Amino acid sequence: MSTPRALRQPLGLRLTFAGFLAFWCLLAAFPIFWIGVMSFKSPVDAFAANPLDVIFGPATRAAGNGLSLLDIALGLLVLVCTVRLAMRWLPRMVSSYSPGGQMIFGWVIASVGYALSFVVVFFVILPALLGVLNPLLGPLGHPVLGLTTAHYQSVWIENAFYHNFINSLIVTGGVVTISLTVGTLAGFALARSGSNLAFWILILALVFRALPHSVLVAGYLPVFVNSAEILRPYLGDAAPTLYGQPWAVIAVLVSINQPFTIWMLRSFFQNIPNDLDEAARVDGCTHFQAFRWVIMPVMWPGVITTGLFSFLLAYNDFLVTSLLLDQSNQTMVPAIASYFNRETTTTDQVEAVAAAVSITAPLFLLVMIFQRQIVSGLTAGAVKG
Amino acid sequence: MKFKTFAAFVGPSVFLMFLFIAAPLVSVFVGSFQLTQPVLDQIEEETCTPGFLAQTCTTTMVTRPALDEYGHIVTTTEWVGWLNYQRVLNPEAAWAAISSFDWGALMQINFWSALRFTLMFTLVTLPLVIGVGLAIALAVNNAAKSIRGPVIFVSLLPFIITPVIGALSIRWLFIGDGILTTALEHWLNRDIAMFAQAWTIELMMLFFRVWHVAPFAFVIFYAGLQTVNQDTLESAIIDGANRWDRLRYVIVPHLMPLIIFIALIHLMDTYRVFEEIVGFTSQAHVISLQWLTYDFLQPDDAGNRAFGRASASAMLTMVGIVVLLIPLLRRTWRDHKGGSY
Known part of the structure; x- marks a missing residue:
């Protein structure tokens, strides 16, 4: 033991800590795990009072939808192989095949291709293979775990949830790109300037950060709804109605996000040594050139982290998107509210659960891939700010 | 850095903030003193029903919104002074309730009950979040290195999940005969309906918010714990x-x-509590200040939105957060003047 004896902890304390930690992990993961389980069951099972019924789904199984032990074993095998390959093999392939300096595009192409081949293997080849194998194996091939994807099918295909998904993609994509472009410039200047003006901009941004969003939306709505009439004298008949336009929502979310973005990027830029761009300035660069050629190559970790938080803000937003977008342009999160306005049957409720899981799944992937960046982003803001 | 360069770098960001944050504030401020409503015409209308020998005709006065030549409803906007604020605050009823110490009557007025919930929610979750976050950070700091990664991963899930979905996922555990309600009933040996009264809903909301924000406090405290001076400890x-x-x-x-x-x-974020109300559909029992504005902004059955009252309640909400933040801003200002910034 390397720890000194005085610092070693008594058994009781260690057990308390371990117990507390286990309890917290259970608490943190359980609701999310549970909606995942519920979304695959028939309504009777999903809202059953007995938790074992929810997990094993007898009613779902009785309806002929179930997994046998073999299904579970093979499915898990494929999943584990997928994750291992993604961790080990994929980075090597990307770095050896993508041309120098184009790593990002290499990653984009590789991950899209990888995801597609996973979908083909998991949802097409595997079921076909198991359909042949299950009847041959007798007891091993009997379904033991009820599971149905019917709710996902009705959410995504019948209720056209992909439409909301595309809207979410447009809005989040737009918000992340624009707020990072605008924010990096401002964050850089604020980090390098010690003037009073910079201080006041930051304080003002802090005050803006505190404003409840409903206050701002109350300001936008009358203008957005009547924008065609307000703008007509200047733009003629081309004057747009801003209400319901995704790009208007993008502009709004970018601005709401700006205070946070510039604070965070400023703290990242302060970590980049001043000497770097000063040297470039001595060599005759302007501020813009120094930014473009010296700072940009080294700023990516901070930008990716800030981008993640911009993504979360735009993706998770309910208030702004539900008030400023109309039904035809709705993003995913407000669209789920329509499920419980009509939640009359339990089937509708399980469909709402399936929609909720569909919204959560990308976030889950995000934490898996970017855990380190998220943690560093959270701490960067705190330690500096 | 020269001012011109600085302005060029900061310009787009400041422009956006002024256009979409400062300008709406002004428009809300102005709008809170105005009332927009359709122009109503009184029309004399004669309706006749066929009868024997002669028709029976009745004349009635009907109130109709006036239409312009395109068929749009004509609206007027007029200055109404403090009328919107009066409608939101309902001062007479509130004062009557206060002077007769009738808490229930005061809570009948939407604004005051929203204010009570928002303040209670903010002040109760604050110590809980800090305490739970610190406890998790200490526990993780004590744990073996190999399990820290997975624990951080699991802890981040409640933080990263969409708030509305997170609230829903907890609601689905309790709704109707959800598994946790059944477990509670079994344990306490009595019938429980979690969504029938305000205090159980508030309890679930408090739990949700602590669950959602504690990971944030945890990660920051955990980073802070790495820099504790070991010599001082020894x-x-x-x-x-x-x-x-x-x-x-x-x-x-x-x-x-x-x-x-x-x-x-936490103060800034929890003051704008809103997603919980949507997720738990608690508007019949519990509402918050931000939800109040949201509700005014939603079109009613006739498609009208109560912009005047929404602006008034938005201004009142903003006054609240400014009051909460003033001590902090004064401290920053002193630090800045002292040159320690």
């Missing part, structure tokens, strides 16, 4: 401090700036 041991003393006199003072930071962020 000298504290030599001086005879037990574990509790060390936590109280070494670790917590070291984390104090982080505690203030988390308290500040």
Whole structure:
């Protein structure tokens, strides 16, 4: 033991800590795990009072939808192989095949291709293979775990949830790109300037950060709804109605996000040594050139982290998107509210659960891939700010 | 950096903030003193029903919204002074309730019940979030290195999940005969309906918010714990401090700036509590200030939105957060003038 004896902890304390930690992990993961389980069951099972019924789904199984032990074993095998390959093999392939300096595009192409081949293997080849194998194996091939994807099918295909998904993609994509472009410039200047003006901009941004969003939306709505009439004298008949336009929502979310973005990027830029761009300035660069050629190559970790938080803000937003977008342009999160306005049957409720899981799944992937960046982003803001 | 360069760099960001944050504030301020409503015409209308020998005709006065030549409803906007504020605050009824110490009557007025919930929610979750976050951070710091990664991963899930979905996922555990309601009923041996009264819903909301924000506090405290000075800890041991003393006199003072930071962020974020109301569909029992504005902004059955009252309640909400933040802003200003910034 390397720890000194005085610092070693008594058994009781260690057990308390371990117990507390286990309890917290259970608490943190359980609701999310549970909606995942519920979304695959028939309504009777999903809202059953007995938790074992929810997990094993007898009613779902009785309806002929179930997994046998073999299904579970093979499915898990494929999943584990997928994750291992993604961790080990994929980075090597990307770095050896993508041309120098184009790593990002290499990653984009590789991950899209990888995801597609996973979908083909998991949802097409595997079921076909198991359909042949299950009847041959007798007891091993009997379904033991009820599971149905019917709710996902009705959410995504019948209720056209992909439409909301595309809207979410447009809005989040737009918000992340624009707020990072605008924010990096401002964050850089604020980090390098010690003037009073910079201080006041930051304080003002802090005050803006505190404003409840409903206050701002109350300001936008009358203008957005009547924008065609307000703008007509200047733009003629081309004057747009801003209400319901995704790009208007993008502009709004970018601005709401700006205070946070510039604070965070400023703290990242302060970590980049001043000497770097000063040297470039001595060599005759302007501020813009120094930014473009010296700072940009080294700023990516901070930008990716800030981008993640911009993504979360735009993706998770309910208030702004539900008030400023109309039904035809709705993003995913407000669209789920329509499920419980009509939640009359339990089937509708399980469909709402399936929609909720569909919204959560990308976030889950995000934490898996970017855990380190998220943690560093959270701490960067705190330690500096 | 020259002012011109600085302006060029900062320009787009400041422009966006002014156009979409400062300008709407002005428009809300102006709008809170105005009332827009359709122009109503009184029309004399004669309706006749066929009868024997002669038709029976009745004449009635009907109130109709006036239409312009395109068929749009004509609206007027007029200055109404404090009328919108009066409608939101309902001062006479509120004062009558206060002077007769009738808490129930005061809570009948939407604004006051929203204010009560928002303040209660903010102040109750604040110590809970800091306490739970610190406890998790200490526990993880004590744990073996190999399990820290997975624990952080699991802890981040409640933080990263869409708030509305997170609230829903907890609601689905309790709704109807959900598994947790059944478990509680079995344990307490009585019938429980979690969504029938305000206080159980508020309890679930408090739980949700702590569940959602504690990971944020945890990650920050955990980072702070890595920089605790080991020499100070050791000298504290030599001086005879037990574990509790060390936590109280070494670790917590070291984390104090982080505690203030988390308290500040939490204050801002929790004051705008809104998603819980949507997720738990609790508007019949519990509402918050931000939800009040949201509700005014939603079109009613006739498609009208109560912009005037929404602006008034938005301004009142803003006054609240400014009051909460003034002590902090004054401190920053003193630091800046003192040159320690």
